[in-house]
Amino acid sequence: MPEPTTLPPPLPPSLPVVVEAALASRGRPASGADAIRPELLTVELPNTVQLVPHDSPSGVAPLTERLGFFRRIASGLDWLFGLAALLVLLAACSVVPVLNFLSLGYLLHVSGTIARRGRFRAAFIGVRKAAVLGSIAAGVWIVVWPARLLSRMWKDAELISPGSGVAKGWHAGLIVVIVLTITHIVWACVRGGKLRHFLWPQPLRFWRWLRAPQKFGHLQGMITDYVIGLRLPFYFWLGLRGFVGALLWLIVPVGILLAATRLPVGGSVALSLLGGFLLLFVAMHLPFLQAHFAQTDRFSALFELREVRRLFLRAPLAFWFALLITLLFAVPLYLLKIELTPRELAWLPSLLFVIFIFPARVLTGWAMSRAKRREEPRHWFPRWVARVGILPVALAYTLVVYFTPYLSWNGAWSLLEQHAFLVPAPLMAL
Secondary structure: OOOOOOOOOOOOOOHHHHHHHHHHHOOOOOOHHHHHOHHHHOOOOOOOOOOOOOOOOOOHHHHHHHHHHHHHHHHHHHHHHHHHHHHHHHHHHHOOOOOHHHHHHHHHHHHHHHHHHOOHHHHOOOHHHHHHHHHHHHHHHHHOHHHHHHHHHHHHHHHHOOOOHHHHHHHHHHHHHHHHHHHHHHHHHHHOOOHHHHHOOOHHHHHHHHHOOOHHHHHHHHHHHHHHHHOHHHHHHHHHHHHHHHHHHHHHHHHHHHHHOOOOHHHHHHHHHHHHHHHHHHHHHHHHHHHHHHHHOOHHHHHOHHHHHHHHHHOHHHHHHHHHHHHHHHHHHHHOOOOOOOHHHOHHHHHHHHHHHHHHHHHHHHHHHHHHHOOOOOOHHHHHHHHHHHHHHHHHHHHHHHHHHHOOOOHHHHHHOOOOOOOOOOOOOO
16 A cells, blocks of 8 residues: 655644643643653544534525425325326216226225235325326316307307308407417426416427427327326226126125015015025125235135135224225115216216225225234134124115115116125116
């Protein structure tokens, strides 16, 4: 290792005085043999400079803290807006055949994700992505208002004086506004689709973007990444399998109840009791079988009844509470079927369905996660309390389903509308 070519900096002039004072405090002389002993030179030097913190007159730190606080507030509001947009999207998919499997698949995925992770915050999947779609929908609704007003003015001018110069002027202005509106919508979506992007177009930035090379390649990659991140094929396949599995469980009891409505009184009572007993059994197990299926992503898991009963022993009270909320929140949805909903408001019952059934799926996954974290069954007392509590809950739900044909406008076919397990659709609740 080469020798250093520079000398260390000299000691400060006040160092001998400090050393002498330290030696004197220890009762040792500062001269003679003691003066050259190394251990005596190891003394604590007083702090010659003391830094006292003071508030910055520029206020940079408080300004940064305020900006961070406002950013957190804006992020929280954006998250709440995304949650509302997500619920509306799920409701919209629920009333469209085939797309309703997306809604059911998402709800099952929520249950399975919580069962794996055991955290409630894991339930809100894709909220930020839904916030983007909701912002685009709200922004488009706002920016098309000028075109709507001009359209009305043009139609009024045509009614008053068809083919006049005033009507043609309004028509030409409408075409210009429509072109500008479409351009503005596309530019706002390119910038990120936030609501602020629709409110302020930033024309100078738009001009620079038009002159930038390879802008369309970047736009295509951004759209592709966003669409792939939605995982629509995954939700559709999960919802389709979950629907088929639930239908296989429900087809026998619901079929028996449907057949009972076609028979005389004597045979109808006997078949109703049989179908009601089977539906009671299915209602106690199917929500947890669906959560188990969503967690493992195996279709056979929908029929692993023994595994679900084994998990019940590890968290009986959690299972009871989850089943109570699931079946209780499904009851008000049957009351919406008393009168036929107008076509333009068909999405409203589905929105209420999603709002009611979403927490039920969350609690079902939570009960499964609690059971999977434990290795030994609980004490016999909570197990029997849960067993006794589950029976009246499932019995009350079965009675509600039994009397549904007498209340619903859809008659006996309303038995197929099992809101606790399936997603409603325009045709026979598929």
